[in-house]
Amino acid sequence: MELSCARAPPGPGPPPGPGQGQGQGAAPGPARGDEYDEYESLPSGAALGTHMVAGAVAGIMEHTVMYPVDSVKTRMQSLQPDPKAQYRSVYEALKKIVLTEGFWRPLRGINVTMLGAGPAHAMYFACYEKMKKSLSDTLQPGGNSHLANGIAGSVATLLHDAVMNPAEVVKQRMQMFNSPYKSVLSCVRTVQRTEGFGAFYRSYTTQLTMNVPFQALHFITYEFLQEHMNPLRGYNPQSHIVAGAVAGAVAAAATTPLDVCKTLLNTQENVALSSLNIRGHLSGMLNAFRTVYQLGGVSGFFKGVQARVIYQMPSTAIAWSVYEFFKYFLTKHKLEKR
Numbered sequence: 513m514e515l516s517c518a519r520a521p522p523g524p525g526p527p528p529g530p531g532q533g534q535g536q537g538a539a540p541g542p543a544r545g546d547e548y549d550e551y552e553s554l555p556s557g558a559a560l561g562t563h564m565v566a567g568a569v570a571g572i573m574e575h576t577v578m579y580p581v582d583s584v585k586t587r588m589q590s591l592q593p594d595p596k597a598q599y600r601s602v603y604e605a606l607k608k609i610v611l612t613e614g615f616w617r618p619l620r621g622i623n624v625t626m627l628g629a630g631p632a633h634a635m636y637f638a639c640y641e642k643m644k645k646s647l648s649d650t651l652q653p654g655g656n657s658h659l660a661n662g663i664a665g666s667v668a669t670l671l672h673d674a675v676m677n678p679a680e681v682v683k684q685r686m687q688m689f690n691s692p693y694k695s696v697l698s699c700v701r702t703v704q705r706t707e708g709f710g711a712f713y714r715s716y717t718t719q720l721t722m723n724v725p726f727q728a729l730h731f732i733t734y735e736f737l738q739e740h741m742n743p744l745r746g747y748n749p750q751s752h753i754v755a756g757a758v759a760g761a762v763a764a765a766a767t768t769p770l771d772v773c774k775t776l777l778n779t780q781e782n783v784a785l786s787s788l789n790i791r792g793h794l795s796g797m798l799n800a801f802r803t804v805y806q807l808g809g810v811s812g813f814f815k816g817v818q819a820r821v822i823y824q825m826p827s828t829a830i831a832w833s834v835y836e837f838f839k840y841f842l843t844k845h846k847l848e849k850r
Contacts, residue, residue, distance in 0.1 A: 571633025628679030722770035760828030769813035
């Protein structure tokens with residue numbers, strides 16, 4: 513998730529807290545425009561902790577609320593699925609999984625996702641905010657540089673994916689139909705024993721190749737919509753939700769082919785690889801692209817696109833709204849303590 517905290521001219525800002533109203537008997541407090549300036553311009557030390565906490569909470573919420581749909585996406589991206597695991601829609605898949613495999617089956621692997629998402633997003637926001645401020649001061653002093661934001665987001669993605677990639681490998685293997693792993697710990701131990709530590713980063717380059725353009729598209733679309741819906745960049749939940757959802761959908765649809773390759777590298781789908789007489793383990797982005805094309809043609813690169821978009825729209829909307837809420841809440845708390 514990329515988030516922008518660009519400094520904007522004084523505007524409506526966040527709604528006034530207790531004692532900041534304009535009515536009779538209200539205790540004196542900072543004007544709303546002044547509070548907004550403080551909200552967006554906290555001292556760097558305090559802001560870093562604020563962004564880390566808000567980012568960690570947003571990351572956990574983003575990945576867990578829509579997790580059942582993510583499980584469906586993983587299965588729908590299977591290049592040669594089991595006849596019992598062929599689905600025509602997200603709803604049909606969820607219904608079939610619950611009825612045939614149990615109510616909790618779509619949530620299998622959610623614990624490792626939560627463990628990875630918190631620190632991954634905390635590191636992402638810490639790096640992003642620090643780099644964005646430094647680069648913006650250099651490239652466009654006193655303003656908001658889109659180039660600085662893009663570079664900062666790309667570098668932050670390197671740290672985010674370094675933490676999340678092992679969690680993604682374990683998660684997707686547990687999401688697959690007839691997964692042989694009984695628990696997260698058994699999956700980690702088995703993969704480490706049979707494939708080595710490198711298996712947890714086999715899809716890292718593909719993940720980065722997907723996430724860098726994903727973040728770029730996501731960011732550009734979000735900023736474009738924010739400029740029209742929320743030009744003063746105040747605390748506006750409606751604009752964060754709508755812009756986040758649309759931006760997530762655009763980025764998700766455009767990067768689905770890379771996500772299909774990443775899923776293949778993570779799961780090492782045995783039936784699909786065996787059909788092409790591929791022995792051992794598939795590695796490398798080019799090999800993944802070639803394999804997907806051989807098995808599914810051009811349409812194979814868009815397997816699960818419906819589930820991916822349906823998953824990403826509410827996920828990014830949740831992440832933006834949760835992040836901005838906690839950023840506002842924590843900032844407001846710091847201001848009240850001064």
